[in-house]
Amino acid sequence: MGCVALETVLAVAACVVQASPAPHQGTNVELVVGLVMFLLAGFLLAFVGLSVGRIARPNMPHPEKASTYECGEPAIGDSWVQFDLRFYTVALVFIVFDVEVALLWPWAVVYRDMGGAAFWPFLVFFLLIAIPFLYEWKSGYLDWVRASTGQRRESVLDSPEDAEAST
Amino acid sequence: MNVIAATDYWANIPIGEHLWLVSPMIVLVCTMLAVVTCPILLGRRTRTITAVVAIGVTAAFVMAIRVAMQVADGGTSGLSTVSGSGMLIIDNLSAGYQLLMLAFLGCVIGLWWIGSAATERDAPEFFVLLLGSALGMVLMVSTSNLLMIVMAIEMASLPSYALVSFNKRDRAGAEGGLKYMIFGAICAAIMLYGASLLYGLAGSLNFADIAKMVALSFAGGGRDVVLVSVALLCFFAGVAFKISAVPFHFWCPDAFQAAKIEVTTWLSVVSKAAGLILLVRLVAIFCGTVGAAGLMHTVEPIAWGIAIVAAITCTLGNIAAYRQRSVKRLLAYSSIAHAGYMLMATAVFIHPDVAGSEAGISALLAYVFIYLFMNLGAFGVTAMVYWATGTDDIDAFTGLIRRAPALAIPMIICLMSLVGLPPFGGFLGKWWIWIALGRLDSTLGWFLIMVMGLNTVVSLYYYLRIVVRMTLRDDGQAVLRPSFGGMAMVNVCAIVLFPVMFIFANGFKSTADHFARRMFVPTADATVSAEPSVEGDHSAMADAWVDDAAGHNDRDVKRP
Numbered sequence: 001m002g003c004v005a006l007e008t009v010l011a012v013a014a015c016v017v018q019a020s021p022a023p024h025q026g027t028n029v030e031l032v033v034g035l036v037m038f039l040l041a042g043f044l045l046a047f048v049g050l051s052v053g054r055i056a057r058p059n060m061p062h063p064e065k066a067s068t069y070e071c072g073e074p075a076i077g078d079s080w081v082q083f084d085l086r087f088y089t090v091a092l093v094f095i096v097f098d099v100e101v102a103l104l105w106p107w108a109v110v111y112r113d114m115g116g117a118a119f120w121p122f123l124v125f126f127l128l129i130a131i132p133f134l135y136e137w138k139s140g141y142l143d144w145v146r147a148s149t150g151q152r153r154e155s156v157l158d159s160p161e162d163a164e165a166s167t
Numbered sequence: 168m169n170v171i172a173a174t175d176y177w178a179n180i181p182i183g184e185h186l187w188l189v190s191p192m193i194v195l196v197c198t199m200l201a202v203v204t205c206p207i208l209l210g211r212r213t214r215t216i217t218a219v220v221a222i223g224v225t226a227a228f229v230m231a232i233r234v235a236m237q238v239a240d241g242g243t244s245g246l247s248t249v250s251g252s253g254m255l256i257i258d259n260l261s262a263g264y265q266l267l268m269l270a271f272l273g274c275v276i277g278l279w280w281i282g283s284a285a286t287e288r289d290a291p292e293f294f295v296l297l298l299g300s301a302l303g304m305v306l307m308v309s310t311s312n313l314l315m316i317v318m319a320i321e322m323a324s325l326p327s328y329a330l331v332s333f334n335k336r337d338r339a340g341a342e343g344g345l346k347y348m349i350f351g352a353i354c355a356a357i358m359l360y361g362a363s364l365l366y367g368l369a370g371s372l373n374f375a376d377i378a379k380m381v382a383l384s385f386a387g388g389g390r391d392v393v394l395v396s397v398a399l400l401c402f403f404a405g406v407a408f409k410i411s412a413v414p415f416h417f418w419c420p421d422a423f424q425a426a427k428i429e430v431t432t433w434l435s436v437v438s439k440a441a442g443l444i445l446l447v448r449l450v451a452i453f454c455g456t457v458g459a460a461g462l463m464h465t466v467e468p469i470a471w472g473i474a475i476v477a478a479i480t481c482t483l484g485n486i487a488a489y490r491q492r493s494v495k496r497l498l499a500y501s502s503i504a505h506a507g508y509m510l511m512a513t514a515v516f517i518h519p520d521v522a523g524s525e526a527g528i529s530a531l532l533a534y535v536f537i538y539l540f541m542n543l544g545a546f547g548v549t550a551m552v553y554w555a556t557g558t559d560d561i562d563a564f565t566g567l568i569r570r571a572p573a574l575a576i577p578m579i580i581c582l583m584s585l586v587g588l589p590p591f592g593g594f595l596g597k598w599w600i601w602i603a604l605g606r607l608d609s610t611l612g613w614f615l616i617m618v619m620g621l622n623t624v625v626s627l628y629y630y631l632r633i634v635v636r637m638t639l640r641d642d643g644q645a646v647l648r649p650s651f652g653g654m655a656m657v658n659v660c661a662i663v664l665f666p667v668m669f670i671f672a673n674g675f676k677s678t679a680d681h682f683a684r685r686m687f688v689p690t691a692d693a694t695v696s697a698e699p700s701v702e703g704d705h706s707a708m709a710d711a712w713v714d715d716a717a718g719h720n721d722r723d724v725k726r727p
Contacts, residue, residue, distance in 0.1 A: 028391055128200065135203040135291070139211075 343425025361401025481507025
């Protein structure tokens with residue numbers, strides 16, 4: 001559902017952008033027509049796909065089929081459990097480097113033609129990411145099992161004065 | 168095929184003078200890097216890290232003085248309202264704000280050092296967040312490019328969310344921070360939507376072009392008025408969020424109350440001022456462009472929109488402050504009310520008479536300047552009382568004139584200044600806004616003067632309540648012994664507000680007038696351009712980029 005909403009927004013934006021070079025009166029009508037057609041097509045796509053499948057496939061219900069598929073193993077418990085916070089740290093680090101790679105790609109494409117003018121700015125950019133990464137490493141946030149640095153930090157956080165410092 | 172158009176930019180990168188113009192920002196970034204390098208090399212000791220930050224902020228301040236002097240002589244200053252596609256604008260306004268902001272950053276770090284440094288275990292994180300939001304605010308005041316505005320507002324906001332909920336063991340802080348963040352995220356989404364619509368409608372990221380498009384549409388010769396209005400409204404949601412104008416103010420009391428008091432000071436004083444200065448710049452560009460096109464009379468609905476938002480904002484802020492017992496929360500509502508007063512001055516800008524606009528800008532700049540000092544003083548005293556007694560309830564202020572006269576007297580001056588009573592600085596700010604409104608001599612002006620007068624009367628009660636507690640009541644609480652540095656800071660604020668501001672009122676106002684006039688004089692720009700000059704066709708660069716990345720240019724690459 002969220003995907004559809006997002007696509008709708010993108011479609012509206014796309015219509016506006018495309019309509020922008022020609023400031024005539026028909027713009028809004030085109031926009032609405034485009035939007036309606038987009039919604040209709042989206043609805044039809046899902047509806048036709050699902051109904052064709054429903055008509056074509058054989059109907060053999062079985063309780064096993066309705067259960068959650070978990071790598072072939074029987075599922076244990078609920079999936080709404082509290083995740084370890086460390087997963088989020090890993091996810092954040094991943095996103096940072098993912099974005100960096102996305103920015104590295106166009107840079108790498110033009111690098112040969114631009115030489116030093118491309119090299120130095122990117123070095124600065126890389127340092128901006130690398131130094132905080134080193135900091136994170138050094139502070140023990142990346143250790144899955146908290147080693148000595150992490151242990152020390154943890155004990156500091158658990159000290160009572162930290163709780164008292166609340167506003 | 169020719170490589171991307173950006174090649175031109177990299178070949179002509181303005182290394183000398185233009186890099187000097189952004190040197191305070193570069194120093195801020197380097198300080199942030201130093202703050203995270205420090206624990207790697209030297210360990211996490213709070214004292215070491217604070218020393219590094221102090222050196223960095225001082226260096227940035229020195230650089231900011233240099234920049235202010237460089238742009239003051241007129242050679243590279245002034246904001247052309249019809250300027251090209253500069254990403255950054257370094258002029259009197261941004262250099263002046265930068266200077267003040269760095270001074271206040273020093274004050275906030277000083278407050279932190281007095282009150283929180285002893286128990287702080289995460290000093291590097293705190294400083295990185297603080298400096299990051301400072302950098303965002305500097306960017307906010309020195310741009311008129313849609314993309315940069317959005318980015319700068321985000322850059323100033325994201326660290327602020329984390330700063331509000333900095334202490335992870337504190338439930339109230341987590342709640343305030345979460346409210347702030349969710350509200351901020353929604354406002355950012357709305358603003359981005361508005362920005363994308365504006366870009367789509369005007370075909371340009373430069374606010375001057377957008378202003379032209381808006382004026383044409385209001386004159387009936389351009390785009391659909393409804394669509395343009397919606398786009399403008401959406402875009403200004405982001406700005407209104409930063410200055411906590413009324414439909415976007417809900418985060419303010421909770422976040423301000425939950426945050427550490429030095430963070431509250433930072434957000435209420437410097438962050439709000441950044442939002443206002445951004446608004447000043449945008450509205451000035453708008454007026455300049457629209458006025459030059461002779462279409463000022465067509466955009467009167469915008470002036471009325473701002474006026475109504477301003478009237479509701481200050482009325483609501485004042486009424487909500489009425490029954491607050493927590494002084495921090497009371498000051499949060501008071502800051503909403505003041506955002507309303509300052510918005511009123513913004514409504515003056517949009518007027519056929521450019522002299523009227525100048526009066527509005529000058530009054531607003533003067534008010535922002537005075538507001539910085541009176542809020543810093545009031546929050547500073549509240550912080551001292553909080554650290555000494557452990558509470559910011561209004562009862563903690565009872566008998567303060569006996570317990571700590573060096574805190575009570577500046578507090579009285581700051582509060583009376585916030586009301587806007589005659590001998591104090593706040594009166595001058597209000598008076599100048601009043602004059603600017605009166606000079607409009609229109610329904611709008613008289614309406615706002617009336618609202619402002621009524622609000623001043625209402626606000627008198629809750630500010631006076633604290634003063635009465637401090638002076639006329641006494642329940643025998645212990646004498647306070649605040650630190651010398653804190654007392655010096657609040658007393659300096661008070662001295663600026665009372666004798667200094669009054670003695671130098673004329674000179675101060677003429678400086679503000681000068682700043683305001685500068686905004687309308689298109690002199691040589693000091694705009695740092697990062698957009699390649701592709702005239703007309705904005706898709707050329709994107710297409711070239713995609714072509715090149717795909718490796719073959721026979722494909723028909725279409726923009727979405």
